[in-house]
Amino acid sequence: MDDDGLIMNFAIPDGTQTFKKTAPKAGGLSWRERRAKFKLGEGAGPKSGVNSIAVAKRAPRENKGNFNKPNRDGQSKDKQNSEGSSGSQKRSHPEELAESKKLKFTEKSGEKGGINNTYVSSLFTAQTKGPTLEETTAESVSHQPSNAPLKDDSTFEGLGLTEKLSQHLTSSMKYVAPTKVQRAVISKMIDSQQDYFVKAQTGSGKTLAFVLPIIHRLMTEPDLITRLSGLFAVILTPTRELAVQIHAVLESILRCHHHIVPGVVVGGEKKKSEKARIRKGVNILVATPGRLADHLENTTSLDVSQVRWLVLDEGDRLVELGFQETITKITDHLSQHSRINSNKWIELPPRRVNILCSATMPDDVKQFGSTILEKPEMISIDRGSEINATAPDQLVLKVLTVPPKLRLVTLAACLKNVPLHSEEVSRSIVFLSCANSVDYHFDVFAHGGKTTLLKDVEENEDEEGDEKNKKPTKPEIVYSTAPQINSNSVVFRLHGSLSQQLRSATILAFISNAAANSNKHFVLLCTDVASRGLDMPNISNVVEYDPPFTVDDHLHRIGRSARLGKAGEATIFLLPGEEEGYVDGKLRVVHPKKGSLRIVKYETILENAFSQEDAPDNKTGKKDPKAKAGKWDMHATTWHLEVERWLLENTAALEKASNAFVSHVRAYATHIGLEKMYFNVKTLHLGHLAKAFGLRETPKKLGSKSGENEGKKKEDPRKKMLRLARLAEKSKASEFNY
Incomplete structure (x- = not known):
């Protein structure tokens, strides 16, 4: 798709327009100024001859954390100061602003109020649509984990697994007991030749549920099975990371029986190496x-x-990414080349057994599965429901309704507030909608930090898998310190456009827990490529910065936390207005337990993150006792303005921000039809949303090219926007690099 093809309903000033400065109406001052004048007995009229900045300087500061309110003309006080007004109110010089100690930042004078002749708008202004959800009162509600290992007398050996395998699981791998889904699946797969649909919550141990019975039957075969015996099991996954993880689990389990050999083949790896492993022989692929x-x-x-x-x-993801045709070709090939001899391997199934596993089971997945599976049996331990999947009971979801301007600074605040542990690494995962947005936000938080590059990168090979015509790969950043969060944070990124070597190195570095990394906070910025099946330790918080495309995606995302009975926490960002209906319309359905869904004010998050004491006064040596509670909004504004200034000084970063914004809007337009009532691209305030990407103006890339329609009948902008949105929806998997 052409980046310049999406037309939105807005106009961008071209720099040639002139703006008439009008005097404010009576009573048009902010409430601070009116209150200060009232105390001075001067009234609140605009023609009293009192400078607003001077009045604000003399006014006592009793309220904490108040925002800059717009006047009756719709302008904020900050914008009035930057643009100026007629009458007795004159433009205040930067020196006067600095002396007033009202603001911690200054801007060079320009026709539009900011440096490089850019527009400047305040973060904290009254919104046309404020949040309507009421904050949830604090309550300590704890639920028993729904995906934890069983606490009854259930054991792996009791499910029918061999003593050797059971002891290895409990002693070497530290699995105390099986989970509900493992108890339901293992005992059936050991004895039967039935096809199965397996539906269970994320983090409930589905991988072991289908892997252990396969290994058990291979181990108990009277004729010893070795790598030369042949391939007996194929496991298909939607992502490379999940395939590598399942292969690692197989290797760990098979340390108790070295004769059985697992293998893995994924895109991005060297085909020559994979062919060599296949030629040597693998039993599980x-x-x-x-x-x-x-x-x-x-x-x-x-x-x-x-x-x-x-x-x-992860059958639902396989269907979502459009792998039906490829999988059908694979199953047809398996059927055509099958030469199963039941007399040779008496403990193995006399036919091919097909199993489809997922945390959600929508209709399209069932329909696809019915073409692959023969008379399948449904195994569902999700409270007996085969329709609505739910989140783990012990997971707490926090809902933040954040105005579009404040999204970026609130995300920074969420990451600043994550508590650190002295003995282990704290980990957070932040989900974004597209690869461009991941790259941009990585640069924002890593700006000024120390990067670590990928070392010993293997050279590329040609399409034939030969090592001829090698091309050296350029160094790639695996992770970076994140000074824009705090000195203890390290930021990573993961999406489908990165090389496979970098993706593997990123996952490995993110899950490492070396002693030298204690008291650190690892932050992974990623697309939905990391939302399925990955088992990462000690995830403190999952942040859905961009809303999920479906409620099923939401369940998989938050499933990276609260795994195998452990406590977990997730946070989702929503915009005021239609998106707030998503809470009652969808989220409460998948978070039915009392207290598992909580509405939190974004002001609380910002205040906790940006409250800080000022340095002692040089003359008195004392600190202002009210400084910590009263200036958090100024600290937050200063943080965001530093991002804006950095973009204005860095052309490459500004281009990344613009591309990220355009890709974000396009991705937003691809929400499924059933959820368009909550996520409608036509309701977005593009100017305010651009502010969250550090942009002072909406990128011109959203407008049409000059002369594009010259000599042609103009297409209605809204119709063109919707047409392009439909095209984006069709190419979602490739366009947004999941």
Whole structure:
């Protein structure tokens, strides 16, 4: 899609327009100025001859954390000071502002009020639509974990697993007991040849549920199975990261039985190395659909004649990303080349067993599964419901209704507020809608920090898998310190446009927990590529900075926390207005437990993060006792203005911000039809939203190119916007790099 193709309903000043300065109406001053004048007995009229800044300087500061309110003309006090007004109120010089100690920042004079002739608007202005959700009163409600290991007399050995495998799970891998889904699936898969739909909450142990029965039956085969015996199981996953993780789990389990060999093939890795591993022989193969289809077509040493299990993990994501056709080709190939001999391997199923696993089971997934699975049995332990999936009971979801201007600074505040641990790393995951937005926000928080580059990157190979014509790869940043959050934070990024080597290195560095990293806060900025199946330790908070495209995506995102019975916390950002209806319309359905969903004021988050004591006065050596409580809004404004100034000074960063904004708007337009009532791109305030990307003006990329429609009939802007939104929706998987 052309970045310049999306037309929105707004006009961008071209710099040639002139603006008539008008005097404020009577009573048009802010409430601070009117209150100060009232105390001085001068009334509140605009023609009293009292300078507003001087009055504000003399007025006592009794209220804490108040915002700058707009006057009756719709202008904020900050904008009046920057643009000026007629009559007795004159433009205040930066020196006068600094002396007033009212603001901690100054701007060079310009026709439009800011440096480089840019517009300046205050963060804290009254919104046309303020939040309507009432803050949830503090309550200590704790629920028993719904995805924790069982506390009854259930054991792995009691489910039918061999003693050798059971002891390895409990002693070496520290699994105390099976979970509900493991108890339900393992015992059935050990004895039957049935196909299964498996539906269970995120973090409930579905991977072990289908892996353990396969390993058990391979281990108990009378004729010893080795890597030369053939391929018996194929596991398909939607993402490379999940495939690598499942392969790591298999390697850990099979340390108790080295004869069985797992393998993995994913896009982005060297095909020559994968072919060599396949040629040596593997018994269980984990793969992404595209790469497996490639090997089935081009790798002659890949023999699938003895495959007895086909597992589709995260089935809903496989369908969402459009892998149905590829998976159908794979299953057809498996069926055509099947040469199962039940007399040779007596403990293995006499036919191929198909299993589809997911935390959610929408209709399109069931329909697709019915074409792959033969007379499947549904195994659902999600409170007996096969329709509505729910979040883990012990997870707490905080809902923040944040005005568009304040989104970026509130995100920074959320990350600043994460508590640190002296013995381990605190981890947060922030989900954004598109790759461009991930890259931009990574640069924002890493600005001024120390970066760590990917070392020993393997050289690329050509399309044939040969090592001819090698091209050296350029150094890539794995992570960086994040001084824009605090000195203890380290920021990572993950999305589908990064090289596979960088993606693997990023995951490995993020989950590391070396002693040298204690008392640190690791922050992973990512797209939905990290929302499915990944098991990461000690996730303090999952932040949905951009709302999910579906409520199922929401469940998978927050499922990175509160895994296997551990406590968890998640935060979702919503905009005032229609998006607030998402709480009662969708979120309360998947968070039904009392106290598991809480409405939190964004002002509280900002105050906790940006309240700070000023340095002692040089003359008296004393601190202002009211400084900490009263100036958090100024500190937040200063933080955001530093981001704006950095963009104005850095052309490359400004271009990234503009691209991120455009991609964000396009991604917003791709919400499914059932949720468009909450997320309608036509209701976005583009100017305020651009402010959250550090932009002082809405990028011209959202407008049409000059001369584009010359000689042609102009297309209605709103119709063109909707047409392009539909095109974006069709190409979502490739456009936004999940």
